[in-house]
Amino acid sequence: MSDYILRIKEVSKSFSGIKALDNIHFDLKKGEVHALMGENGAGKSTFMKILIGLVAPDSGEILLEGESLIGSNVNETLKKGISMIHQEILIIPELTVAQNIFLGRERAVSGKRGMLSGWLNDKEINQRGAVLLDKMGVNIAPNAKMKHLSVAQMQMVEIAKAISNNAKVIIMDEPTSAISDKEVATLFKIIHDLKAQGVSIIYISHKMDEIFRISDTITVLRDGKYVGTKSATELDQNALIAMMVGREIDRMFPETTQPVGQEVLSVQNLGRAGKFSNISFNVKAGEIVGLAGLMGAGRTEIARAIFGLDQWDEGEIMIKKIPLRARTPREAIDRGIGYVSEDRKGLGFIPQMSVKDNITLSSINYHRKGGFIDTHSEQSVTDKMIADLKIKTAGAGQQVTYLSGGNQQKVVIGRVLLASPELIILDEPTRGVDVGAKFEIYKLIRGLADQGMAIIMISSELPEILGLSDRILVLSKGKQTAMLSKAEATQELIMRYAVEG
Amino acid sequence: MNRFSKLGQYGIFLAFALICLVLAFSTPKFFTLSNLLIIGNQVSINALLAFGVTFVIITGGIDLSLGSMVAVAGVVAATFAHPDTYPLIVPLLVGLGAGSAIGAFNGLVTTKSKVPPFIVTLGTMTIGRGLALIFSKGRPISNLSDEFNFIGGGNIAGIPFPIIILILAFAVCSVVLNKTVLGRYIYAVGGNEPAALASGIRVSRVKMWVYTICGLLSGLGGILLTSRITTGQPNAGAGFELDAIAAAIIGGTSTSGGTGTMTGTLIGALLIGVISNSLDLLNVTSYYQQVVMGVIIIGAVVLDGIGKKD
Helix, strand or coil, rough: CCCEEEEEEEEEEEECCEEEEEEEEEEEEECCEEEEEECCCCHHHHHHHCCCCCCCCCCCEEEEECCCCCCCCCCHHHHEEEECCCCCCCCCCEEHHHHCCCCHHHHHHHHHCCCHHCCCHHHHHHHHHHHHHHHHCCCCCCCCCCHHHHHHHHHHHHHHHHCCCCCEEEEECCCCCCCCCCHHHHHHHHHHHHHHCEEEEEEEEHHHHHHHHCCCCEEEEECCCCEEEEEEHHHHHHHHHHHCCCCCCCCCCCCCCCCCCCCCEEEECCCCCCCCCEEEEEEEEEEEEEEEECCCHHHHHEEEEEHCCCCCEEEEEEEEEECCCCCCHHHHHHHCCCCCCCHHHHHHCCCCHHHHHCCCCCCCCCCEEEEEEEEHHHHHHHHHHHEEEEEECCCCCHCCCCCHHHHHHHHHHHHHHHHHCEEEEEECCCCCCCHHHHHHHHHHHHHHHHHEEEEEEEEHHHHHHHHCEEEEEEEEEECCCCEEEECCCCCCHHHHHHHHC | CHHHHHHHHHHHHHHHHHHHHHHHHHHCCCCCHHHHHHHHHHHHHHHHHHHHHHHHHHHCCCCCCCHHHHHHHHHHHHHHCCCCCCCCCCHHHHHHHHHHHHHHHHHHHHHHHHCHHHHHHHHHHHHHHHHHHHHHCCECCCCCCCHHHHHHEEEEEEHHHHHHHHHHHHHHHHHHHHCCCHHHHHHHHCCCCCCHHHCCCCHHHHHHHHHHHHHHHHHHHHHHHHHHCCEEECCCCCCCCHHHHHHHCCCCCCCCCCCCCCHHHHHHHHHHHHHHHHHHCCCCCCHHHHHHHHHHHHHHHHHHHHCCCC
């Protein structure tokens, strides 16, 4: 079969005795988008590291157009035509777009020989960059500094870099995790163009709807093992989830029968110049209010204002009928507000600290005995939280950095819960979390509401908003465009209000 | 706290033990009680400053004004330490107070202005030196009381008093860092400041504390130095900040914040003391000593980096 550009057979890899990958197969056709799916820890990243030459496999075969890649390092696989667009984009912010695209290849671009090749030729680099970006149909100036670009634009630059490397295979790891829907559309258009030019894409994402929109073929890994490869048309979402988790998840979203209680939060005509204006809503005990909208609609900004991370200019916030003006998160926490940020790494946890130290960080003040930390009570609340939230960790002393995304998220939620909040704001609570853990987090959120907490959930995933929320507040460009009840809300309706105005 | 920093600390401990072992065999004088007490005495001031700056570095900050705070505290304390004027507690309190006040100033400007602490404390370093010169009118302040001079020069049961202060300060600093809420917050602020803020930590208050504690310990160092040389010297302590920062770094405190221990810093300070002492014993001139010390600082961080690789 000559239409396969990349053939991978029986690749295995162990780390200190534990099989990370066991007998993996993967065949990539020329010009196809091939999704690689699996929960976190399924072995996707190890597999990709092997493919780009960062990690050597213990056994198996990797053939790129019939030529073995075993033993090639990262630079060699790159030259042979395999490029990876990393989830966390690797750029040099102070350099220009074109300088980033041709980074490390300035000599080749300068077109000079010998001594002269050491001189930089920014003019040539800019010209070539412009041609490249034009071809892709993206409007980015080649001499713009990288730091002034949006995440989506940086991604385009990375793709341009891959194209300029004559990539035959481009690996995209969670390319849409930080970009807006409109930018996703641009990305998909570029992917289509690349396909048409015969470039093959390996596409890694947790977002189901995207996978079905963009991919031709889907390969699933589970626990380091090869589960199967199917054409995207043969599968639906439930069948794919079943392949990934090894069982059907019949009901993703838990139902509730609990009635709602007293009003906990009331927001009236809240506004912040340039961010949002005239926002009014309330949340009652036991209720989940979803905040829907496109990126930049002002959802996170409202959450930050309530939590005291940002200030606001007009309106009023009341917690249980008493006005709140939190100048710092501490004041918000003391008034019973908890915030689980969308930016887990940036605002969620302290990477160098243990699970225990992180989980008790917001409430450690309550575990004191004569000026010192009461280690017994600290340990016991930690152990209880680890058990309650089913946090998978080697122990309370494990550093949070080493946990999976879902478990890191649970540590953050645990920290927030230990401060005994009455209102919890969850901002994209399942971002970067695999399907199995998502389900657990949904159950957890519903469980907290059933215990009488008021919950605000911000999410860009509409199924999540629809499945969990009792009411849905839709925002568009900083304005509130609708408050929908669970009964009337549909994906189409939310989208219509989200783009209004 | 962190298994890598533990490993790094372990490495520095081994290096320290190894150097002591080599010295014990190569210079017979090294392992005598009197020499060890000399080392302890010499190390004490630097160790106090290093403890202070360790708090600051763990929060991700830096303090370059240590040496100037030593000078200010020294001349201020000396002014109130003449025989038959004030009781001993007065020079002690004003000395510690002067150090703490400058430290608090560092903390205030750093948290309110968002100017990096490197710049702020570089400024305070010069301001402090100027204040010391103004306060003393540029002249050494001598004729200090015997009680005051006991602090830096006296013995209790044959143990130099500075060593006793050193041990007490080490115990207190270790407890603050490991057993108190403030200590936990110090690690959190240095580990991830925005997350610490979002976790409800009053980050500015934590920073105020660490710079003030650093000033307090520098003030204590200034009192010790003044008492030892029986003179308040406006030019004393110049360059002390670099030795203190070196001790913290050799001891495994990461300059990017979030990790570090008092034990590591103590070993770092001892290592510096042992090496300069042994170079003295080996009759290496002080010119070469500086070169050797620099090589050791870089070497320690390189080794630490190797230990930290996964």
